Amino acid sequence: MNPHGVVERPGPFCTIQDLGRRTGRRAGVAPGGAMDQRACLWANRLLGNDPAAAVLEVTLGGFALRFEVRTVVAVAGAGCGATLDGAETGGWRTLRVRPGQLLRLGYGAPGLRSYLAFPGGLDAATAFGSASAVVRDGLPGLQGRRIRPGEPLRWHAPGHRCPVRRVPDELIPPVADSLTMPLVAGYEWAEFSRDDRTRVFDATWTVDPASDRTACRLAGPALTTGPRVLDSTPLVDGTVQVTGDGLPLVFMRDRPTIGGYAKLGSVDPIALDDLAQARPGTPVRFVRAEPDALRRALARRESFFGIGDER
Amino acid sequence: MITFPGPVSALVALPVSADRDGIARVLALERLARDALPEVRATIPAFNRLLIEGSPSSWDPEEAEARLSAAVKECVRSVPQIDAGDPVSLPVCYDPELAPDLEDLAASAGLGVEEVARCHSGVAYLVLATGFAPGFAYLGDVDRRIAAPRLTAPRRRVEAGSVGIADRRTGVYPAAGPGGWRLVGRVPATLFEDPAERIARFRPGGTVEFRMIDRGTYEAYGG
Numbered sequence: 001m002n003p004h005g006v007v008e009r010p011g012p013f014c015t016i017q018d019l020g021r022r023t024g025r026r027a028g029v030a031p032g033g034a035m036d037q038r039a040c041l042w043a044n045r046l047l048g049n050d051p052a053a054a055v056l057e058v059t060l061g062g063f064a065l066r067f068e069v070r071t072v073v074a075v076a077g078a079g080c081g082a083t084l085d086g087a088e089t090g091g092w093r094t095l096r097v098r099p100g101q102l103l104r105l106g107y108g109a110p111g112l113r114s115y116l117a118f119p120g121g122l123d124a125a126t127a128f129g130s131a132s133a134v135v136r137d138g139l140p141g142l143q144g145r146r147i148r149p150g151e152p153l154r155w156h157a158p159g160h161r162c163p164v165r166r167v168p169d170e171l172i173p174p175v176a177d178s179l180t181m182p183l184v185a186g187y188e189w190a191e192f193s194r195d196d197r198t199r200v201f202d203a204t205w206t207v208d209p210a211s212d213r214t215a216c217r218l219a220g221p222a223l224t225t226g227p228r229v230l231d232s233t234p235l236v237d238g239t240v241q242v243t244g245d246g247l248p249l250v251f252m253r254d255r256p257t258i259g260g261y262a263k264l265g266s267v268d269p270i271a272l273d274d275l276a277q278a279r280p281g282t283p284v285r286f287v288r289a290e291p292d293a294l295r296r297a298l299a300r301r302e303s304f305f306g307i308g309d310e311r
Numbered sequence: 312m313i314t315f316p317g318p319v320s321a322l323v324a325l326p327v328s329a330d331r332d333g334i335a336r337v338l339a340l341e342r343l344a345r346d347a348l349p350e351v352r353a354t355i356p357a358f359n360r361l362l363i364e365g366s367p368s369s370w371d372p373e374e375a376e377a378r379l380s381a382a383v384k385e386c387v388r389s390v391p392q393i394d395a396g397d398p399v400s401l402p403v404c405y406d407p408e409l410a411p412d413l414e415d416l417a418a419s420a421g422l423g424v425e426e427v428a429r430c431h432s433g434v435a436y437l438v439l440a441t442g443f444a445p446g447f448a449y450l451g452d453v454d455r456r457i458a459a460p461r462l463t464a465p466r467r468r469v470e471a472g473s474v475g476i477a478d479r480r481t482g483v484y485p486a487a488g489p490g491g492w493r494l495v496g497r498v499p500a501t502l503f504e505d506p507a508e509r510i511a512r513f514r515p516g517g518t519v520e521f522r523m524i525d526r527g528t529y530e531a532y533g534g
Contacts, residue, residue, distance in 0.1 A: 022353045022364070027514050028441030028448075127507050137445040138506035186316035231329045232442055234355035234362035236317035258357050258442035266317040291372070294318035298367035 003152030004069045004118075008102070011062030014147040015133040016124045017115075017253075019052045019307070024128030025257050029139070031237070032132030033253045035213060035276035036113050038173060039077035041305045043117035046074035046094050046165045051305045053121025054131040056147065058114045061107030065116070067097045071158045073118055075103075076167065078111020078175045078277040092167035110175035111277040120156025134254050136214070178204075179278055181250070181271045182289030183240065187263035191227035192242075199223060200264060200286055205248065209280040213254040215241075216275050218284055222246030226262030235259050238267040240286075250275060268294045270301065313379050316362075319370045323379055325359045325387060330452050330479065333359035334439045335391030338516045343382035348375055356515040357440035358449070398435055398518040401483065401498050403474055404529035405431070409497035416459050416476070416493055430454045431474075431495060432521040436481065438513050446485035446503065448513035453479045457495075465491030472500040474521070485509050496521070499532030 007014070017040065020033020034040035034057055044053045056063075061081060072094050075082045080091040083104045089095055091114065097103065105114050124131040127140030138144040189197070205218035223246045239251045241261045250267055251259075252275070267275075268289055278284070301307075312324045323340060327333045337356045345351050350366035365375065405428035407413045417427045436450035443449075458479045466489060469475070473484045475492025484490055485503045498521075503509045513519065 024510070025353050025355050026441075027511060028445055029510055030445065134445075137510065139445075139510070140507065144506065184315070184317055186314055186322070231358045231360075232440060233360055234322065234357050236320045236362065236364070238317065256442055256444075257355055258440060260443075263316075269317070289318070291315065291318040295367050295370055298319060302367055 001154065002068065004071060004155055004158045005065050005067045005153045007063070007065050007147050007149065007151040007153065009062060009064040009149060010147040010151065011058055011060060011105070013059040014063060015057050015135065016054050016122055016147070017057040017132045018054045018121075018130055020132050020253055021128040021130035028257050029128050030134045030137055030254045030256065032130060032134045032139070034115060034132075035253055036077055036115070036273045038270070038273040039113070040115045040117075042092065042167050043074045043076040043115040044121070045305060046076070046167065047072065047117055047119050047160065048162060049117060049119065049121055051307050052130075053117065054124045055118070055122065056116040058105045058116060059112060061105050061114070063105040065103045065153075067101050067103070068099055069158045070098050071119060071155075072096050072160060072162055073103070073116060075105065075114060075116055077114035078173075079107070079109025080111075080114030081106030081109055082114075092172050094162060094165045096164065110279070112279060113276055118153075118155035119158060119160030123154040123156055132253075136254060173274070175277055176274060178283040178285070179271070179274055180285050180287055181275070182268040182294060183286040184265045184267070184289045184291050184294070186265035187233065187239070188227050188229065189263075189265050192262070192264065193224060196223045196226065200248075201288060203285070205284045207275075207278045207280050207282045207284060211280065213252055215249040215251050215255065216278070217249045218247055220247070223248070229260055229262055232258040232260040233263070236266050237269045238272050240264040240267060252276065268297075270294070270297055313376050313383070315372055319367050320362060320364045321372070321375050321379060323361045323363070323383060325361075325383065327359050327387065329358035330439070331437050332391065334437060334516060335393050336386045337361050338393070339386040339389070339391050340382055343385060344379060347378040347382055357442065393437065393516065396517060398520045399512055400520045400522055401502065402524040402528065402532070403432060403496040403498055403521045404524050404526055405496045406526050406529070409529070410474070410494050412462075412493035413495045416457065416495055419459070420456055422456065427457050427495060428523055430457050431476075431481065432523045434520075436519045438515050438517045438519060439480065440515060441513050444485060444488065445506075446509040446512065448482055448519065449480050450482055450519050451480045453481050455479070459493050461491040462493060465489050469494065470497070470500065471503050472498040474498060497529065499529055501533040
């Protein structure tokens with residue numbers, strides 16, 4: 001089958017993602033999914049796609065896609081530096097493209113990851129109800145690998161037509177110079193020393209360059225390692241774990257489903273989107289969360305983007 | 312104990328041991344929780360704990376706590392029923408050349424290598440939890456005679472298919488990597504090549520049997 005487009009250059013790290021998987025968690029399968037779910041959701045919404053349609057996640061730019069068909073796509077995400085045949089297009093919008101045109105996503109403005117959505121969603125294999133590639137685990141289609149140079153792509157509704165749509169300026173999330181992450185205290189929180197618990201909200205950490213899709217590692221003041229955990233415990237999204245060196249890490253989309261180190265609790269799931277765009281060195285602080293406010297914000301997001309209980 | 316590790320989730324730690332009895336009661340709790348709570352999106356049982364993830368539009372922590380408390384009482388009181396389904400059967404070669412801790416473990420247990428192999432393979436194990444690595448299952452309980460603590464210094468590399476023992480748990484490393492369990496056997500690594508199959512093989516509460524194979528049969532699998 002003829003491709004609808006060919007990735008000429010994937011950049012440093014480009015994978016197929018969607019909203020990730022819920023059903024496999026029970027069997028130990030990493031959730032996966034777009035690191036910045038808000039940007040992924042906007043890209044699909046601009047095209048009128050299902051919110052869980054498969055997109056490309058482009059990390060650190062360096063990406064070029066040659067179209068083979070007349071179609072429409074959407075770009076979203078912090079600092080995607082999009083150009084079409086060399087002309088700047090801006091992001092958070094749909095783009096009409098013709099066969100032979102070259103779309104590039106660059107790296108320059110703040111942020112780390114951009115999203116490219118296709119009408120009807122990418123045609124990609126799924127496992128446990130999701131097309132999200134978890135490269136470490138070899139899941140699902142493309143054996144879970146990253147996109148390679150020359151990768152042919154097809155999407156479900158290449159003939160889709162829609163007017164040029166843009167995300168309203170006031171709804172485009174700003175990339176902050178520093179992040180304040182609401183933390184729900186939980187897990188072994190009460191077993192950490194009083195000093196540690198105070199330090200969690202007083203200290204400023206920075207995003208460590210060793211961060212990846214599994215975890216955002218934080219550099220800065222060390223805590224004591226906390227209580228000994230006898231058995232691995234099931235993890236929620238955004239779990240903050242303190243590893244042997246006393247430094248906290250925030251688990252991201254390719255996280256394990258259970259964890260055996262002491263944990264402080266979890267951060268606001270919506271704030272993970274901001275963390276996904278935070279470059280190394282970005283200062284990060286924790287503030288005490290009001291769980292019910294986080295729950296209401298999640299419910300509003302799901303209602304706005306039409307996310308349901310399936311997956 | 313019921314806690315709330317995130318804005319739309321509850322974690323129940325049952326006041327029971329983290330062995331076969333623990334997971335059996337946790338699985339009973341999982342069934343009760345799925346019936347008692349609206350719009351449960353995911354549950355993760357592991358050892359004596361259960362995580363329940365709800366839906367943001369309907370999750371009410373006070374309601375969840377009340378209903379889960381009642382469910383906890385019920386499954387702590389009752390005798391757990393295990394509905395394990397068909398066992399997963401894995402061939403294991405108990406050859407010291409493939410299992411570097413087998414002879415030491417046998418010696419400290421006061422048993423022969425053959426006896427350790429019979430002891431390890433003669434049991435239907437229960438999946439107590441999955442995780443650590445995708446496709447890894449914590450299985451229990453190992454016969455007391457061959458229970459052995461983790462190595463003090465983990466190995467930098469354990470081969471895929473290696474069968475380890477840690478205390479009264481056993482498990483199979485699905486991929487090569489570091490590991491600290493005492494290695495007593497080897498499942499042919501060819502059984503771990505397909506990622507989706509490897510990951511989907513074990514589910515909490517399922518049963519696993521190891522059947523002893525000789526070196527020739529092991530080699531015939533492609534090692």
